[in-house]
Amino acid sequence: KMSDKVYLTILFDYYEKLLTDKDRQCFKDYYFSNYSLAEIADIYNISRNAIHKRLKKIEEELYLYEDKLKLYEKEKKIISLIEDEELKDKIKNIL
DSSP states (O other): OOOHHHHHHHHHHHHGGGSOHHHHHHHIIIIISOOOHHHHHHHHTSOHHHHHHHHHHHHHHHHHHHHHHOHHHHHHHHHHHOOOHHHHHHHHHHO
16 A cells, blocks of 8 residues: 555645645645755744644645545546556556
8 A cells, every 4th residue: 555645645746736825835845845844834934833734734635635536546447447558658648
């Protein structure tokens, strides 16, 4: 089973446009730039705890979007049904 961090970054790829600009940047700072909570707190001039709470809220939103829309789950199912590797790659690039 993939780690929660990997799963969240995949969900972010699908649903990032549904997040606010601030939430999107906060998520990127933590998950992609590997900034600590303290470093992000300094950037936004708020407490480390506030950043922690914001990240938890973002994570819950990403899980909720996938629970409701199931875009990642549907893509995995579609890809798993295709046996032709070249066609599989083409569809992955489109999705």
